[in-house]
Structures are given as structure tokens and as C-alpha cells.
Amino acid sequence: MPSHPILLSAPLLVTRRVQAVVAAIALLSVGAAGAQSAGAPVKVGLMLPATGTYASLGTMIENGFKLYVAEQGGKLAGREIQYFRVDDESEPAKATENVNKLVKRDQVDVLVGSVHSGVALGMAKVARDTGTLMIVPNAGADALTGAMCAKNIFRTSFTNWQPAYAMGKVVAERSHKTAMTITWNYAAGLESAKGFVDGFEKGGGKVTQNLTLPFPNVEFQALLTQIAAQKPDAVYAFFAGGGAVKFVKDYAAAGLNKTIPLYGPGFLTDGTLEAQGDAAQGMLTTLHYADNLNTPRDNAFRLNFAKTYKVNADVYAVQGYDAAQLLAVGLKAAGGDIKNMEKVIAGMSSAQIDSPRGKFSLSAGHNPIQDIYLRQVKGKNNELKGMAIKALADPGKGCKM
Numbered sequence: 001m002p003s004h005p006i007l008l009s010a011p012l013l014v015t016r017r018v019q020a021v022v023a024a025i026a027l028l029s030v031g032a033a034g035a036q037s038a039g040a041p042v043k044v045g046l047m048l049p050a051t052g053t054y055a056s057l058g059t060m061i062e063n064g065f066k067l068y069v070a071e072q073g074g075k076l077a078g079r080e081i082q083y084f085r086v087d088d089e090s091e092p093a094k095a096t097e098n099v100n101k102l103v104k105r106d107q108v109d110v111l112v113g114s115v116h117s118g119v120a121l122g123m124a125k126v127a128r129d130t131g132t133l134m135i136v137p138n139a140g141a142d143a144l145t146g147a148m149c150a151k152n153i154f155r156t157s158f159t160n161w162q163p164a165y166a167m168g169k170v171v172a173e174r175s176h177k178t179a180m181t182i183t184w185n186y187a188a189g190l191e192s193a194k195g196f197v198d199g200f201e202k203g204g205g206k207v208t209q210n211l212t213l214p215f216p217n218v219e220f221q222a223l224l225t226q227i228a229a230q231k232p233d234a235v236y237a238f239f240a241g242g243g244a245v246k247f248v249k250d251y252a253a254a255g256l257n258k259t260i261p262l263y264g265p266g267f268l269t270d271g272t273l274e275a276q277g278d279a280a281q282g283m284l285t286t287l288h289y290a291d292n293l294n295t296p297r298d299n300a301f302r303l304n305f306a307k308t309y310k311v312n313a314d315v316y317a318v319q320g321y322d323a324a325q326l327l328a329v330g331l332k333a334a335g336g337d338i339k340n341m342e343k344v345i346a347g348m349s350s351a352q353i354d355s356p357r358g359k360f361s362l363s364a365g366h367n368p369i370q371d372i373y374l375r376q377v378k379g380k381n382n383e384l385k386g387m388a389i390k391a392l393a394d395p396g397k398g399c400k401m
Helices: 005-039 055-071 092-105 117-130 161-173 187-202 221-230 241-253 273-280 296-309 315-333 341-349
Strands: 042-048 079-087 110-112 133-136 153-155 178-184 206-213 234-238 262-265 284-287 368-378 381-392
Touching: 042 055, 042 092, 042 315, 055 079, 055 241, 055 296, 055 315, 079 092, 092 110, 092 117, 110 315, 117 133, 117 153, 117 187, 133 315, 133 341, 161 187, 161 234, 161 262, 161 284, 161 368, 161 381, 178 187, 178 221, 187 206, 187 234, 206 221, 221 241, 234 241, 241 273, 284 381, 296 315, 315 341
Parallel strands: 042 079, 042 110, 110 133, 133 153, 178 206, 178 234, 234 262, 262 284
Antiparallel strands: 284 368, 368 381
């Protein structure tokens, strides 16, 4: 007698129903996880100086970044932005420990930092090793977009070489034949001095001596005495923050500004003019930003920044603002999915940033190709005097991606 077909197929039917239920649960779980990922905030780790010489610079960068996000309604490519902050203390020896607080403890999606080149180099090593997206909003260490370049590392500021090379060209064109440089003995200062030498000597000048002192030492008197004794046609100085304030005032107090013109990259006077007072008046500097560019884009940015923070924007604010712009481009290219790193990086690499400084693109090493302006200190402004070099790209020496 044949077996009843329903009895024979019952176990098989139960098995199939169980499999179907399991599959449905799995699909629901995947969908929920995907939805959670798509809706989760993008974690931004801000590793900037909150104390010490560069504290004010860190504040301006952070405010610039947050201003752009606020202008987009608090979201980039539809994603909420969640901030995590670590004071980098401008201390390279603590860079690895500090950045790991953001990468390992907070598990941020993107690192933004820093000001000090030595700190940024330490951050970049961790970013390379972990594959974490990193945007440098200030530190100009040439290696970051040169020998240490990586697909996941971008910069929205400059290389130390760029404004320095431009100033070397300007000083040579002003018929100065000899010059001395003075800076802190660290990566940013040494590379800036080298950039100036490249531009000045290409124009026919000769740098007779490079003077240095340890960071963040501000005891300049012995070095100013050497400058007075050697009587070069010009002096190129790289300092920033509180160190820049004291150097410019000490240089004027020694009477050197009356006989030996002082030049520098814009960091010598940006964010420091009010404290420098009369000592800085008339000084020429070169940078990728100036206070009176008077373009619709820059005017709107400066107005919004001043309304929001009750202070005028400077180059550091612009660099922070553009770091957020660059991240937004990457997120948009990936449909808001920060985990789709390939599309995020591709979008950022080909970005055309409409910056308050003027539009710029990125080099193969992910460094801005940008105009370098000649500025002159007038009152409390670094006013546009002319164009030092248009669309200057850093050589990106040693970059292999």
C-alpha cells in the first residue's frame, strides 16, 4: 500500500519553512544593519592644539570646520556629524598615543589634524597603518603629501615649500641680493627656510646663513645680534602664534626693521596682528589667503564666520572650512556611506573646492594646487597687494601611491 504523500513530505515542508524563516530573519538583520550604518553619524576626530603656542590656531580651524557643517544644516551628504576632540598639545612625542584615543577608543571615521608638523607626521603614520581617512587642515610638512603620501591622506592647507618658495621669488624680484633665514629647528621651520632658499636663489639671490632655535623657544636676542652684525639685504622668518608675536616685536625693538626688511610666509602675521601692533605694519608676506580678496565667495564666508564666532576669519579658519568641504565631496561621491572608502577617496581626489581663498584642485599627492598671494600688513589686516604665483603645485617629492 503506497505511503500517504502528506505524511512523507511533512518533514521536508517543516525544514523548508524553517530555512525560509531563518533566511528572512537574516535579510531583516542585514537590512537593519545597513539602515543603521546609513543613518549613523559620521565620527570626526578633531586632533588639534587646545593649549600652548598654537591653541588659538586650533580654535580657528575647528570653528571653520564646524561652520561649513552648520551651513549644510548640520549634515554632510545627509549624514549627521559627531565630533570627538583630543588636545594634541603640540607634542610630537605624544602624537601616537593621542591619535590612538580617536582611532582605537572612539573609532572615528575620519581624522582632522593638526597644526604642528611633527604631530601631523605621527598622525599620518597611524592613519597609513590603520587605513583611517585623514585630512590635514594646517601642518605643512612636505612629506605628508610627498614621501609619506597615501590614498587616505589629504591636505587642505599648503606645504611648507609653497608660500616660502613664492616669497623667495618675490624677495629676489625686489632686487635683494643676500638674505638670512631664521626659524624654529623643527620640520615646518626647516622646510619653510629651504623653500625660501629655492625661490630666492633661483632668482639670483644668495642665502648667507640659516639661523635656528629650539621649538618653542622665544629667546631671540642672540640671533638678532647675529643678523645685525651680518647686515643682509633681507631676513626671512618662519614663526607662528605666540612665537611670531614676540619675534616681530623683538625685531622692531632692535631697530632692525628700519634697515633690513623682514619677510615671511603669512603665518608670521595671520592671527597675530593685533598683538604685534605697530611692529608689523608694512610687512610683506606670502600665503594662499588674504584679508581683502573681495570675492562673493569670500565675503559671504567672512560675514557668516564673524556673525557666528564674533571674530574675523583668518587662513586657519579657511583651512578648517575647506577640510569640511572636502569631506562633504567624498561623502557625496559615496552616497553618504563613509565606509565605502574607495568611493570617498575617489571623490575627494578629483574634488574642485570652491574655497574662500579661490577655487583649487588637488595634486596627485592630495595637496592643494593654489594661488599664492602677496599681502601687506595695513592696520589689523593682511591686505592683498598682488599675486606672487598663480596655481602653484608642490613638487610632491617621493610620493608613490
